[in-house]
Amino acid sequence: MSQSAALRERFESAFMPNYGVPPVAIARGAGCVVWDADGRRYLDLIGGIAVSSLGHAHPALVEAVSHQVATLAHTSNLFLHEPEVLLAERLLGLLGQPARVFLANSGTEANEAALKLAIKYGKTHGKTYFVAAEMGFHGRTLGALSLTGKPSIRDQFGPFPIDVRFVPYGDADALKNAVTQDCAAVFLEPTQGEAGVVPPPDGYFRAAREICSATGALLVADEIQSAIGRTGHWFAHQAEGVVPDVLTLAKGLGGGLPIGACIGFGEAGTVFEKGDHGSTFGGNPVSCAAALAVLGTIERDGLLEHVKRAGRMLGDGIAAVDHPLLAGVRGRGLWLAIVLTAERSAQVQAAAQEAGFLVNALQPDAVRLAPPLVITDAEIESFLAALPGILEAANE
Numbered sequence: 001m002s003q004s005a006a007l008r009e010r011f012e013s014a015f016m017p018n019y020g021v022p023p024v025a026i027a028r029g030a031g032c033v034v035w036d037a038d039g040r041r042y043l044d045l046i047g048g049i050a051v052s053s054l055g056h057a058h059p060a061l062v063e064a065v066s067h068q069v070a071t072l073a074h075t076s077n078l079f080l081h082e083p084e085v086l087l088a089e090r091l092l093g094l095l096g097q098p099a100r101v102f103l104a105n106s107g108t109e110a111n112e113a114a115l116k117l118a119i120k121y122g123k124t125h126g127k128t129y130f131v132a133a134e135m136g137f138h139g140r141t142l143g144a145l146s147l148t149g150k151p152s153i154r155d156q157f158g159p160f161p162i163d164v165r166f167v168p169y170g171d172a173d174a175l176k177n178a179v180t181q182d183c184a185a186v187f188l189e190p191t192q193g194e195a196g197v198v199p200p201p202d203g204y205f206r207a208a209r210e211i212c213s214a215t216g217a218l219l220v221a222d223e224i225q226s227a228i229g230r231t232g233h234w235f236a237h238q239a240e241g242v243v244p245d246v247l248t249l250a251k252g253l254g255g256g257l258p259i260g261a262c263i264g265f266g267e268a269g270t271v272f273e274k275g276d277h278g279s280t281f282g283g284n285p286v287s288c289a290a291a292l293a294v295l296g297t298i299e300r301d302g303l304l305e306h307v308k309r310a311g312r313m314l315g316d317g318i319a320a321v322d323h324p325l326l327a328g329v330r331g332r333g334l335w336l337a338i339v340l341t342a343e344r345s346a347q348v349q350a351a352a353q354e355a356g357f358l359v360n361a362l363q364p365d366a367v368r369l370a371p372p373l374v375i376t377d378a379e380i381e382s383f384l385a386a387l388p389g390i391l392e393a394a395n396e
Contacts, residue, residue, distance in 0.1 A: 003037035023353060029056025032375050034358070042358045043379055045371045049360070050193075050225045050335060053252040053294050055372035060293045061255050068289035075285065077278050083288035090295055091261065094234045097243055100269030102262045103283035107224035107250030108139025110260035114187070114220050114246045115143045117264060117271050119162070121218055122184025124271075130162055131178045131217070132187045133169035137194035138222055147187045150194065170200040172207035179211050185218035185246075186211070190236035193225040196366035197330060197337035205240040218245040218268055224260075228252035229298050229373050231333035232308035239332075252373075257290035303373045307333045310375060317384035323391045327365075334375065338367040347394035354393070355386050 001009075007025040025037040032055050034044050044052070054061055068083065075081050088101040104110050115130075122128060132138070134149040145153070146160035167174040169192055179186060188208055192198040205221075212219040221244035226236035230252055233239045237247070245268040250260035260282075264271060281287075298304065311333040318329040318338055325348075327339040340348065343364035352359045352367075362368040371379075 007037055031055045032372050032379055042356050043383060044358050045369045046358050046360050047370050047372045048256060050230055050370035051251045051256060052372050053228055053255045054297055055374045060297045061290055064289045064293035065286055068286045072285050076280055081285050083285045084283035087288045087291050090292065097265050099263050099265045104260035104279050105258050105281050106260045108141045108144045110248040110250050110262045111138045111144040111222060112141055113262035113277055114248050116277055117246060118185035118218050121271050125216060127184035128182050130164045130185050131183055132164055132166055134166045135169060135195035136189055136192055138187060170204050172204055175208060176211050179215050179217050181215050183215060183217040185220050187220045187222060189222045190226050191332060196363040197335055197368055199330060199332060205237060205242050209242045220244060220246040222248050224248060224250045229304055229307055230335045232304055232311060254287050254290045255294040257287040259287040259291055307373050310334060310380060314380050321387055323388055325391045325395045334371055334373060336369045337362065340365045344394050348390060351390045351393035355390055357383055357386065
């Protein structure tokens with residue numbers, strides 16, 4: 001039995017079955033490449049689900065984390081430390097707006113904080129319900145799941161603690177009809193991630209801002225996947241010229257270390273009072289050091305412009321492939337979906353793995369690509385050269 005097979009067998013015996021058994025046992029990584037336990041090489045086009053912003057074993061991340069863990073690994077929220085202050089200040093500087101930060105451990109916790117903030121805001125202002133988008137994804141804890149519009153993962157865990165009304169994503173008229181003076185908050189992704197990397201029509205997020213401003217509802221931008229350079233902007237909402245009331249971050253912010261953030265702008269930044277919310281590990285010094293290294297490297301190495309250019313190269317290259325299984329490509333920057341003409345995404349993922357590429361069968365007819373922001377032209381070209389063969393193998 002191979003080492004990978006043995007690890008998969010041990011995994012199956014030790015873990016709850018909610019993940020099934022992952023197909024690859026990764027042992028190490030460098031840059032955009034990983035190796036499995038048997039030494040087989042793969043180009044990582046998933047990036048830990050849009051997490052590994054700097055790829056694997058990036059020197060800046062290794063140095064920052066190693067130094068911090070040797071200095072101070074944990075304080076809890078009973079004490080403060082400079083890395084968390086530096087990170088909050090850095091985020092506020094990138095946003096360029098008056099705001100306040102709450103640091104958490106993950107995306108679902110950042111959204112739980114945003115929901116809790118919105119509930120308190122709603123009670124203060126006499127607002128009673130929430131609006132979110134069909135097929136939106138905001139997390140799997142019960143509060144975040146209440147806002148998640150995917151029946152396949154939501155319905156079996158109800159009833160939920162809040163009243164949420166779902167509208168079709170991208171339909172500004174439906175959103176306007178759903179949001180009244182009684183609506184506390186609207187939760188939206190600038191591009192829907194788990195739905196299949198689905199961007200909205202032009203102007204949709206601006207319309208959402210206008211609707212929320214007119215009714216007094218908070219606009220919560222869930223940028224767990226879309227922020228920290230993933231679309232070629234620090235934050236995807238900046239490309240729309242829109243400022244939300246609340247912003248949630250995670251994934252790519254830590255570059256592989258667990259971290260989340262809930263940021264409230266203006267009045268929303270002061271809704272919480274002492275004792276209203278907390279997190280034992282939120283603002284962990286090691287995770288904050290990692291996030292600072294990620295932000296510093298993106299700026300120093302000009303990765304925002306690289307993402308825009310590399311994203312165009314990858315997207316245009318996919319669109320140029322002529323194959324009956326390929327319907328097209330959608331997304332922004334290095335956050336793309338290969339759209340299929342048939343429900344064969346699992347077969348595409350398996351064929352890509354066999355060819356030495358890791359991709360994600362996100363929806364039955366969509367395959368997600370979210371590679372590290374440092375991916376090179378040569379690595380993109382290698383995937384594009386292999387893609388026709390991958391599609392052919394998946395279509396058999």
